[in-house]
Amino acid sequence: MTPYSAPLPAAATAAPNTVSRPLPPYRGIVAVDAKDFTGRPAIEHAEISRSVPELLEASLNRAGLAHLWADRRFPNSTGDGYVFGFDPAHLPFMIHPWLNTLQDVLTRFNAGSPGVAPIRLRVSLHVGPLPDSGGEFDGNGTARNDTHRLLDSVPVKAILAASSESITQVAAILSDRAHQDAVAGGYAGRHPDHFLEVPATVEGKTFAQRAWLYIPAPSGNLYDRRILGEQVMADQRTPGGTCDDQADDAPATRTDIKADNGIVNTGRVSGGQHLSNRGGDHIGDRVEGSKIGSIGGEHIGGDNNGHRVGTVHGNLGDVVRDGQRKQDR
Structure with a gap:
């Protein structure tokens, strides 16, 4: 006597990843x-x-x-x-x-x-x-x-x-x-x-x-x-903005900028800046011993020593080159 087995579902109606079937064109x-x-x-x-x-x-x-x-x-x-x-x-x-x-x-x-x-x-x-x-x-x-x-x-x-x-x-x-x-x-x-x-x-x-x-x-x-x-x-x-499909009374987006034991710049900086704290961070010509976090509300990736900067997104106003020098744009 042949054991009973339920018929296989049609491929078109089978659940995803249960029956192999051809890709659509x-x-x-x-x-x-x-x-x-x-x-x-x-x-x-x-x-x-x-x-x-x-x-x-x-x-x-x-x-x-x-x-x-x-x-x-x-x-x-x-x-x-x-x-x-x-x-x-x-x-x-x-x-x-x-x-x-x-x-x-x-x-x-x-x-x-x-x-x-x-x-x-x-x-x-x-x-x-x-x-x-x-x-x-x-x-x-x-x-x-x-x-x-x-x-x-x-x-x-x-x-x-x-x-x-x-x-x-x-x-x-x-x-x-x-x-x-x-x-x-x-x-x-x-x-x-x-x-x-x-x-x-x-x-x-x-x-x-x-x-x-x-x-x-x-x-x-x-x-x-x-x-x-x-x-x-x-x-x-914001009211008066030009982005289509946005209501005129849409609330403006608020950006909170925070830098614990650090300095945040969102515009042009002339000259050097120096910050002394317990971590010994120095911001100006060199960045040492600090992990770079957020500038201008955007994320900058780097290692724990601040020696390498990955991708920078957004309106920063400054350029970080080679992870160590910070120059005015």
Whole structure:
């Protein structure tokens, strides 16, 4: 008599990590959002929703990528934007020339619409496995979720808000995976120095990833990394700030700066500084016997002897070189 055994569950319905199954096909995925959509008069919403996909199609045509629009996978309008999948082999071309072409198309469109607020777009590009069998729920998965999180992340919103609306019409953010495959791999027609590495986080969400900004037409002081610092973001969250999707009455962010037995500088320092305490710390030309903690509300990594400084993030106003010398910027 054969022992009874329950039938194995179908792979599609089995719990994760219980039954091996094929990966979905890899797809490139692009998502765009119009800046300040919710702040525009309601009468303009339908026109923007209609214009965004038309602008995407026109820019792809001009970039020689009309087939990607014709063959787009799981397309969907998000009201203030649009998302679709594409063959990942074309990811390098979606980075360049398409992003620059989209910038040009938006510039022409906005110049031809006097008296109307310009349409400026945030763009995110990612690649990963996504269901694509022609079904109703195709395109849903982690790769798509991450694409939308990147689109809503602090750095790309801040960089577009801080730029000139007369010049910068597009701010793009690439996932680290897209950047490594297409840019660092040498396949995209843009040098890696055109891209700025940023920590992509989303306010109110448990999301934090390494990502890369690309601005086809920079304006203002966008090359200054401090534009992404805590102080800039705090200013944009206060009344009168420019960070989109923030209420005018949002409370300002408070930064508490503390330095036990030490000195904190957030601006320019001329000359030397000396601090004597029980630890024998000396701050000026040399830093000895102290572990560096926080400066300007941001973290600086170093060893217990203060001899090595890792990555510095934020608006510091001073430069620490070789972990020992502190020079005015």
